[in-house]
Amino acid sequence: MMTLVAVLSAIALFWVLAFRGSRLWLWTLAAFAYVGALYQTALIGPTAALWTLAVLVPLALLFNLRALRRSVITKPLFKAFKAVLPDMTDTEREALEAGDVWWEGEMFRGKPDWAKLMNFKRTTLSEEEQSFLDNETETLCAMLDDWQVGRDKDLPPQVWSYMREHKFFAMLISKDWGGLGFSAYAQSCVVTKIATRSLVASVTVMVPNSLGPGELLMHYGTRQQKQDMLPKLASGEWLPCFGLTGPEAGSDAGAIPDTGVVCMGEYQGEQVLGMRLNFSKRYITLAPVSDVVGLAIKLFDPDGLLGDKSKLEYGITCVLLPSDNPGVEIGRRHNPCHTPFMNGPINGKDVFVPIDFIIGGQANAGKGWRMLVECLSAGRGISLPALAAAASKAAYRATGAYANIRRQFKTPIGKFEGVQEASARIAGLTYKLEATRSVTASAVDHCSPSVVTAIAKYHMTSMMRTLLTDAMDIHGGRGVMAGPKNYLQSAYQAIPIAITVEGANILTRNLMIFGQGAIRCHPYVFPEMEAAREDDLHEFDHLLWSHIGFSVNRGVRALTLGLTGGRLASSPVDGPSRRYFQQLERMSAALAFTSDVTMAVLGGELKRKERLSARLGDVLSQLYMASATLKYFHDEGAQDEDLPYMQWVLDDALAEIDKAFDEFFSNFPNRAVAGLLRWVAFPLGRSHKPVADEISAKIAEHMLSPGALRDRLTSELYLNRSEDDPIGSLELTLDKLLAIEPLYNRFSKAVAKDIGPLNFTLEQQLKACVDKQIITPQEAEQIAEYDRLRVEAILVDAFDHELEEVSRWQVLDDEQRSKAA
Structure with missing residues (x-):
């Protein structure tokens, strides 16, 4: 014993x-x-x-005794580690080093410091930013007619002028250079609001405020370049574009074949040191109307004119040149999913420009890749998440109203459980999207979190696709018929654009999120690699044994928390969210241990096991978005109205994490190691089920009616409460319905049972009910007015035979047809 x-x-x-x-x-x-x-x-x-x-x-x-340990144990391990260490290109190194590690690092490392998240201050709009959103942005939205923009294949001239005049293209340029100097969060809010009105206008605004000449000049331009160019960009005198992708280089931007060769040449009548550029770019937004073009090229100096005769290739370099520079071919357009924002190719053959056209001057020759990756990592967290949030806000508000107004079998379609399943996804994902948008944009205001922004770009655009598909399913034919009344068409049509741009989603998920996250977020892996490259045995010894201790700790933590259902994990709060914090910490420990063992077993082979790394990336992504949702929930006051939304997001995220782990273990090539990992992470089996029907029903029911949370979630939605506005018409109709709903239900019941079968029209039904004193004449007027609004809200657009003349709200009658003929 x-x-x-x-x-x-x-x-x-x-x-x-x-x-x-x-x-x-x-x-x-x-x-x-x-x-x-x-x-x-x-x-x-x-x-x-x-x-x-x-x-x-x-x-x-x-x-x-460290000296003894280094000599006897670490030194042989160090030699073996260096022998298997994969080569890393300069491009890969710069991509890994670009940006910062933020909250995702805590979730990756298995023991998150919740105080760091809860004490983080989300950005709030300044008075100036709020005023711009409420006034200039509101005015711009009122000027836009998305259907007409589609027919004209361009924004109206007055819209272009208004955007230039009011510096919509200069939100990120500091006030020192004539810009607005807005926060990343403010930029996100402006783009979101515009996108709820017109995708074309929002893309037009977001691109100059994302990866482009303005941002590159702000961060890397010489003093002279800033003085010469930033005021013109800020005032709207110059409209910029940036050429990165081309026929041979999409997501693999490092493979661009476009070149610049250093040479002497003539520019404006003088012999100067410069570059002869040859390039072919495509998918370049604003190219057809740009005044100044940024280019990413590979720079070569065969004659050593830059001063180093031993250096032939400098690598990727960012160059800025006028659109009308001799040799530049620009102006043609692409047609991206019939969403007519300005986008097109740029070509150049033997284009000569001075060496000073390098952004940052000659000193930045070959430094373009790092510049691009750092700027892209920040911009990725603003623009496309804003588009996704905009689509969700519009779909959430409009679908909720439509599902209450539209009735089948005398019941609002939003009450049917099948519809509620889709409605709940719209509601839950809208809450998740808004939480992730606000937290991520706020993070960009403090640092450049490259992994977080990749997570936001991929998952938010994918969630947009899911909820828009659900919205289309609920609307049925109402969502299919194109026309000015269709508020889903533009966003649904443009889904592939958001999925594809700024790094295709497939590659973002399979290569970037975990591939970059595992090295950047891990406290020891990248430092160990650097110590090996620098042949620093002392530093490697310290890192190696710290890493071993880290792995043992995370493995034991994962197993312990798995056995106890996470109850020994920490939580920064009590109440209904406490268990969710604990469960996320449990999954964080499981990810840390699984990642460590995976990297040790597979080594460099993991880089080619894209589906495995993607699943671990999914775990990291869900951990980040779920924790962002908890942060948002508590920042908003942990209100009772928000509770089922938060529960839906967290239950769904935990179920997705379970699924990702299960698929990872099932496909891990070493079955013995897979069994060990599964036992450590899930000693009692999978523990999280899909969202319960009860919670889904609560949020699906909640979105059918006005409320404080509904207004908060859609605060950036442009809403014109007019019968001429498609969403505004729904809002007016919903308000009227809620005002007379008991009366309308009484009338509907009477029509079914009390007034006889021969009263076909609404007028006949109302008269019969008044005659039988079921309703009063005044009540009949209220019902008639509601029914008029209801019919207008559910009608779809109809055109003439050639689809040219549009009857804005109803089918063309015979008289209109004869006039059209």
Whole structure:
């Protein structure tokens, strides 16, 4: 019996040490203390104690005396590590080093510091930013007719003028250079609001405020370049574009074949040192109307004219030149999914420009890739998440209203459980999108979180696709028929654009999120690689043994939290969200241990196991978005109205994490290791089920009616409460319905049972009900007015035979047809 107690005590002691992540010296002290306790309790005698110490003391010295450890253990491991360390190109290194590690690092490392998240201050709009959103942006939205923009294949001239005049293209340019100097969050809100009115206008605004000449000049331009160019960009005198992608380089921008060769040449009548450029770019937004073009090219200096005759290739370089520079071919357009924002190719053959046209001057020759990656990592967290949030806000508000107004079998379609399943996804994903948008844009205001913005870009655009598909399903034919009344058409039509641009979603998921996250977020992997490249044995020794301790700790934490259902995990709050914080910490520990073992077993092969790394990326992504949702929930006051929305998002995220882990373990090539990982992460089996029907029903029911949360979630939605506005018409109709709903239900019941079958028209039905004193004449007027609004709200557009002349709200009658003929 005493032996069993001793064994269990040893397991408990070292389990606690591992769970707490204790230092090596404490492990050593605990081992000696345990041997002493065994001796004192007579569980071992003097001989056994001496033999135990004879083994323990040398091991303690070997691992605790760093010089000895380095020489005997670490040095051979260091040699082996360097031998298998994969080569890393300069492009890969710059991509990895670009940007910052933010909250995603905490979630990746298995023991998140919740105080860091909860104490983080989300950006709020300044008075100036709020005024711009409420006034200039509101005015711009009122000027836009999305259907007419589609027919004209361009924004109206007055809209272009208004956007230039009011600096919509200069939100990121600082006030020092004539711009607005808005926060990333403010830019996100402006783009979101415009996108709820016109996708074409929103893309037109977002591109100059994302990756482009303005941002590159702000961060890297010379003083002279800033003085010469930024005021013109800020005033709208110059409209910029940036050429990165081309026929041979899409998501693999590092493979661009476009070149610049350093040479002497003539520019404006003078012989100057410059570059001869040859390039072919496509998918370039604003190219057809741009005044100045940014280009990414590969720079070569065969004659050593830049001063270093031993350096032939400088690498990717960013150049800025006028659109009318001789040799530049520009002006043609693409037609992106029949969404007519200005987008087209740029070509150049033997285009000569001075060397000073490099952004940042000659000193920045070859530094373009890092510049681009850093700017793109920030912009990715603003523009496309804003488009996704805009689509969700419009779909959420409009679908909720439509599902209450539209009735089948005398019941609002939003009450049917099948419809509620889709409605709940719209509501839950809208809450998740808004939480992720606000937290991510706020993060961009403080740093450049490259992994977080990749997560936001991929998952938010994918969620947009899901909820718009659900909205289309609920609307049925109302969502299919194109015309000015269709408020879903533009966003649904443009889904592939958001999915594709700024890094195709497939590659973002399969290569970037975990591939970059595993190295950047891990506390030891990238430093170990750097120590190996610098041949620094001392630093590698420290990192290696810290890494081993980290892995043991995360493995024990994952198993312990799995056995206890996460109840030993920390939470920064009490109340209904407490268990969700604990479950996320549990999954974070499982991800940290699984990632460590995976990288150790697969090594460089993991880079080619895209589906495996994508699943671990899905875990990291869901952890980030779920924690962002908890942050948003508490920042908004943890209101009762928000609670089922938060529960839906967290239950869905945890179920998705379970699914991703399960698929990862099922497909891991080493089955023994897969079994170990599954046992550690899920010792009691999978623990999270899909969202319960009860919670889905609550939020689906909630979105049918006005409320404070509905207004908060859609605060950036442009809403014109007019019968001539498609969403405004729905809002007016919904308000009227809620005002007379008991009366309308009484009338509908009477029509079905009390007034006879021969009253076909609404007028006949109302008259019959008044005659039978079921309703009063005044009530009949109210019902008639509501029904007029209802019919207008559910009608679809109809055109003449050639689809040219549009009857804005109803089918063309015979008289109109004869006039048209």
